[in-house]
Amino acid sequence: MPATTFDAIIIGSGQAGNPLATALAGAGRKVALIEENRLGGSCINYGCSPTKTLIATAERLNQLRTAAQVAAPETANAADLKADLAAAVARKDRVVAAMREGVRANLTKKQPNITLFEGHAAFTGPYALHVALATGRTQDLTAPLIFINTGTRAAIPDVDGLADVGYLTTTQLLDLKELPEHLIILGGGYIGLEFSQMFRRFGSRVTIVESGPQLLEREDDDVCRGLQEALSAEGVEFVLNARAHSASRSPSGTITLSATTSTGERRLRGSHLLVATGRTPNSDKLGLGFAGVKTDEKGHIPVNNNLQTNVKGVYALGDIHPGPQFTHLAYDDYRVVRDALLHGRKRSARERPLPYCVFTDPPMARIGLNEGQAQDQKIPYRVATMPVRTIGRAQHTSYTQGFWKVLVGKDDRLLGATLLGPEAGEIMAVIEVAMAGRLKYQQLQEMIFAHPTWAEGLNNVFRDLKKGGK
Numbered sequence: 001m002p003a004t005t006f007d008a009i010i011i012g013s014g015q016a017g018n019p020l021a022t023a024l025a026g027a028g029r030k031v032a033l034i035e036e037n038r039l040g041g042s043c044i045n046y047g048c049s050p051t052k053t054l055i056a057t058a059e060r061l062n063q064l065r066t067a068a069q070v071a072a073p074e075t076a077n078a079a080d081l082k083a084d085l086a087a088a089v090a091r092k093d094r095v096v097a098a099m100r101e102g103v104r105a106n107l108t109k110k111q112p113n114i115t116l117f118e119g120h121a122a123f124t125g126p127y128a129l130h131v132a133l134a135t136g137r138t139q140d141l142t143a144p145l146i147f148i149n150t151g152t153r154a155a156i157p158d159v160d161g162l163a164d165v166g167y168l169t170t171t172q173l174l175d176l177k178e179l180p181e182h183l184i185i186l187g188g189g190y191i192g193l194e195f196s197q198m199f200r201r202f203g204s205r206v207t208i209v210e211s212g213p214q215l216l217e218r219e220d221d222d223v224c225r226g227l228q229e230a231l232s233a234e235g236v237e238f239v240l241n242a243r244a245h246s247a248s249r250s251p252s253g254t255i256t257l258s259a260t261t262s263t264g265e266r267r268l269r270g271s272h273l274l275v276a277t278g279r280t281p282n283s284d285k286l287g288l289g290f291a292g293v294k295t296d297e298k299g300h301i302p303v304n305n306n307l308q309t310n311v312k313g314v315y316a317l318g319d320i321h322p323g324p325q326f327t328h329l330a331y332d333d334y335r336v337v338r339d340a341l342l343h344g345r346k347r348s349a350r351e352r353p354l355p356y357c358v359f360t361d362p363p364m365a366r367i368g369l370n371e372g373q374a375q376d377q378k379i380p381y382r383v384a385t386m387p388v389r390t391i392g393r394a395q396h397t398s399y400t401q402g403f404w405k406v407l408v409g410k411d412d413r414l415l416g417a418t419l420l421g422p423e424a425g426e427i428m429a430v431i432e433v434a435m436a437g438r439l440k441y442q443q444l445q446e447m448i449f450a451h452p453t454w455a456e457g458l459n460n461v462f463r464d465l466k467k468g469g470k
Helices: 017-026 041-045 048-065 073-080 085-108 190-202 221-233 327-342 371-376 392-397 424-436 441-445 455-459
Strands: 008-011 031-035 114-125 128-133 138-142 145-148 152-154 182-186 205-209 237-239 243-249 255-261 264-270 272-275 279-281 314-316 356-358 364-368 382-387 403-408 414-420
Touching (some): 017 031, 017 114, 017 327, 041 048, 041 327, 182 190, 182 264, 190 205, 190 221, 205 264, 356 424, 364 424, 371 403, 392 455, 424 455, 441 455
Parallel strands (some): 008 031, 008 145, 031 114, 182 205, 182 272, 205 237
Antiparallel strands (some): 114 128, 128 138, 243 255, 255 264, 382 403
């Protein structure tokens, strides 16, 4: 059977692929969208939506347990409130299913120019693909434009015996309906921290094993300490500078993770083991060699400023290319390509802000430079820090953990901010807009914010600017 020709082929229905398919189809292009797994990509199915839904459940439980601290003595017995994990997972599944079906309806019912192929795609040439459909049939496709949006999967470290102990990835842990007695988390990154607090609040004992000397290697030391202190106060245990080298499971089901630490050998025993040591790109089964598309040593697909690979007409979007792996950046990848192809506007994918949040309690949010980056790049700066407890809203609510830290350049304009505290992500958005408008810090300091709000703290954070650097 001859190949079917399209104007564009998109491999993967993630946060870049879906809107790009819709935009191209709306412009009259004939589009093929190929998805091997579930529609919606990582964000909807095993990333943002399911994790934040479960985190919200854990947060509500914690609010009920701690209500007595704000003069609600009749809730004292709530301290023993138990989580119904099966019910929480069922709620998560309903939220995810509704989102996934919304994606399917948009792609199949509202876009006549989109043809959806559910199956695995692999290149047979620079602009040709062979699709092994879920139905058992096959289909050959060609197009002058091909967009790779296949995302990542859990990276599994080389630990002796790990493959035999029945470890969990985050995808599997999201579907667990029985509460772990003791959850060991291998990896102290963003994912590991969110899951640690979530399951601690559900009622599990939780231990994080991290190979580095601190959590979150891209963040400043004081931020990492603040997060660790907050999670430790809730009972999360930490083993840092620990190189895991072997894992085993006893006949009774107990998992033992052995690690070399700065103080000697440690053997940690738990009921479940979560591997959260990063992600690896889904590029190895795409037949990229047949298309001449190059990858780096980690399997990512390098791109230029316009997100094109080394093969003209072939693009890589989202987590499959090198760089930070965030849903909002994947969506902006779509906008970069859309503007270039449909609107004649070129914008570099490398010249854009990087806002992100860690959804712990208190949450952490970042935009722009932190102190470590400013020092590495030898950028002169002044730093303003303020404890959250000094904000009026914190005193009203008793949410007093954390601090704000904002960097200011020689020209008094904002270089970046790291916020650890309630509503950190929302306050970060205010700072991001100020940075985009190149406002000077004095303009934020004198701005009128509604009282009493968290944003009002921006009136005070800059009072004690101190020269940075070492």
